[in-house]
Amino acid sequence: MSVLVIAEHDNQTIKPATLNTIAAAQKIGGDVHVLVAGKGVSGAASQAAAAAGVAKVLVADSDALGDQLAENLASQILAIAGAYSHILAPSTSVGKNVMPRVAAKLDVAQLSDIIGVESADTFQRPIYAGNVIATVQSSDAVKVITVRTTAFDPVAATGGSAAVENLAAAGDSGKSAFVSRELAKSDRPELTAAGTIVSGGRGIGSAENFSILNPLADKLGAAIGASRAAVDAGYAPNDWQVGQTGKIVAPQLYVAVGISGAIQHLAGMKDSKVIVAVNKDPEAPIFGVADYGLVGDLFEVVPQIVAKL
Amino acid sequence: MKILVPVKRVVDYNVKVRCKSDGTGVDIANVKMSMNPFDEIAVEEATRLKEAGVATEIIAVSCGVAQCQETLRTALAIGADRGILVETDAELQPLAVAKILKALVEKEGANLVIMGKQAIDDDCNQTGQMLAALADMPQGTFASKVVVEGGKALVTREVDGGLETVSLNLPAVVTTDLRLNEPRYVTLPNIMKAKKKPIDTIKPEDLGVDVSPRIKMLKVSDPPSRSAGITVPDVDTLIDKLKNEAKVI
Numbered sequence: 001m002s003v004l005v006i007a008e009h010d011n012q013t014i015k016p017a018t019l020n021t022i023a024a025a026q027k028i029g030g031d032v033h034v035l036v037a038g039k040g041v042s043g044a045a046s047q048a049a050a051a052a053g054v055a056k057v058l059v060a061d062s063d064a065l066g067d068q069l070a071e072n073l074a075s076q077i078l079a080i081a082g083a084y085s086h087i088l089a090p091s092t093s094v095g096k097n098v099m100p101r102v103a104a105k106l107d108v109a110q111l112s113d114i115i116g117v118e119s120a121d122t123f124q125r126p127i128y129a130g131n132v133i134a135t136v137q138s139s140d141a142v143k144v145i146t147v148r149t150t151a152f153d154p155v156a157a158t159g160g161s162a163a164v165e166n167l168a169a170a171g172d173s174g175k176s177a178f179v180s181r182e183l184a185k186s187d188r189p190e191l192t193a194a195g196t197i198v199s200g201g202r203g204i205g206s207a208e209n210f211s212i213l214n215p216l217a218d219k220l221g222a223a224i225g226a227s228r229a230a231v232d233a234g235y236a237p238n239d240w241q242v243g244q245t246g247k248i249v250a251p252q253l254y255v256a257v258g259i260s261g262a263i264q265h266l267a268g269m270k271d272s273k274v275i276v277a278v279n280k281d282p283e284a285p286i287f288g289v290a291d292y293g294l295v296g297d298l299f300e301v302v303p304q305i306v307a308k309l
Numbered sequence: 310m311k312i313l314v315p316v317k318r319v320v321d322y323n324v325k326v327r328c329k330s331d332g333t334g335v336d337i338a339n340v341k342m343s344m345n346p347f348d349e350i351a352v353e354e355a356t357r358l359k360e361a362g363v364a365t366e367i368i369a370v371s372c373g374v375a376q377c378q379e380t381l382r383t384a385l386a387i388g389a390d391r392g393i394l395v396e397t398d399a400e401l402q403p404l405a406v407a408k409i410l411k412a413l414v415e416k417e418g419a420n421l422v423i424m425g426k427q428a429i430d431d432d433c434n435q436t437g438q439m440l441a442a443l444a445d446m447p448q449g450t451f452a453s454k455v456v457v458e459g460g461k462a463l464v465t466r467e468v469d470g471g472l473e474t475v476s477l478n479l480p481a482v483v484t485t486d487l488r489l490n491e492p493r494y495v496t497l498p499n500i501m502k503a504k505k506k507p508i509d510t511i512k513p514e515d516l517g518v519d520v521s522p523r524i525k526m527l528k529v530s531d532p533p534s535r536s537a538g539i540t541v542p543d544v545d546t547l548i549d550k551l552k553n554e555a556k557v558i
Contacts, residue, residue, distance in 0.1 A: 100438035109523035176447035
């Protein structure tokens with residue numbers, strides 16, 4: 001039995017989510033192989049080969065794979081799927097985009113966003129915005145799975161010495177084409193991998209006011225997140241959104257500032273180790289999950305915290 | 310151009326569901342049901358494409374129990390022209406729904422399918438991608454902007470780290486993200502008009518689709534609950550607690 005992990009990368013380097021996914025693959029058992037499909041991926045491939053617990057790295061390098069288009073990436077995965085009992089990818093925007101396509105072509109169901117492995121065919125996954133944990137068993141021959149990365153500790157990025165094998169790369173489907181990409185530039189840690197997150201909600205009041213979180217995030221070395229209300233109001237960019245339909249995070253420390261705590265937001269952060277809430281409404285539901293709550297005006301409290309850190 | 314819009318009847322997003330005490334499932338008896346919020350965005354987008362003269366007909370589809378008819382009526386009140394109810398009491402999983410939708414896309418000759426990126430009950434985020442795979446169509450998932458022109462759909466997608474734009478040859482599948490649009494309120498006159506719009510009812514068997522589930526739910530449980538926190542009186546206490554008690558800073 002072998003397990004295939006689809007690496008998340010930007011063509012140059014492996015993203016940390018890959019290491020969490022390898023950890024989930026190890027819990028299933030069997031040899032773990034990693035597929036690095038992209039364009040000019042030799043650097044990413046050697047990083048994958050160095051990850052602990054990887055038996056083999058498969059490399060597919062072509063122009064058609066450079067932008068991770070679901071149509072082309074799915075064909076590449078399907079070309080080698082026959083050799084595997086399980087195919088895993090992290091629940092990132094790439095993994096969520098491509099894996100159901102792979103599953104449907106194999107005529108199997110997909111298990112989304114697993115948070116636990118009970119056995120080779122039984123897994124745990126959250127449903128209803130994380131309010132219910134379902135234990136599910138798949139009867140399909142191949143298990144196609146996306147992994148909630150925050151639920152698995154990453155394997156070590158070094159120490160492994162997997163063999164690297166080149167594959168014939170899949171061609172272009174001709175049905176879709178990449179046009180452009182606008183990535184937000186940020187010097188802060190990546191939201192899903194950050195150890196500390198400072199998050200703002202509607203209580204912040206405006207896009208300008210959101211900068212009140214910057215000094216706090218700087219002092220804590222934190223990433224900045226936002227609630228859906230703040231994103232919808234245009235205070236913060238979309239990819240900062242934490243919640244059921246945004247990013248799922250589980251940092252050591254999550255500081256919720258001016259966030260009321262709707263269930264859709266809690267779904268994205270309630271597995272954080274320590275939650276701090278700053279809100280002027282003592283009845284806000286966020287205080288129901290916060291380890292430490294401070295009732296007060298964020299415009300007074302946040303600068304005070306910064307001054308005293 | 311015909312647009313197919315699948316809509317799902319789910320527990321209303323404001324309801325906090327609970328597990329049944331025997332762990333066999335989620336207690337959804339007597340809770341408020343509504344259209345999945347992402348599907349409302351899909352119906353709205355299809356309606357805007359029709360208002361812009363791009364689409365000629367919008368067909369709303371829902372799969373499930375007889376009450377899904379109410380969800381279809383909501384779609385018709387927003388702007389869909391007619392509905393199809395694929396009625397079954399069986400538990401439907403994304404692969405089965407994707408197969409049903411593939412059969413309908415072929416039967417109706419739809420050029421574009423717009424649907425929600427995920428349903429807020431099973432949180433799967435699969436059906437659109439599966440439909441695209443089965444029907445061999447390109448996919449534009451997590452769309453925050455859709456432009457249809459010259460036989461192509463230009464879709465701006467919300468991805469980790471920002472936005473990306475892809476060009477898809479039609480026919481194609483687009484799944485909606487939250488920022489695509491703000492669905493309109495359904496007005497009373499439109500609700501009345503929606504009652505006169507046709508809804509066809511068919512069975513999965515009529516489409517030759519086997520809907521038997523592949524994934525078995527063994528049990529459900531509550532997530533681990535967090536221990537009760539404390540309210541601190543001031544910033545000094547907060548920082549002291551974080552440094553010395555929680556040891557996170």
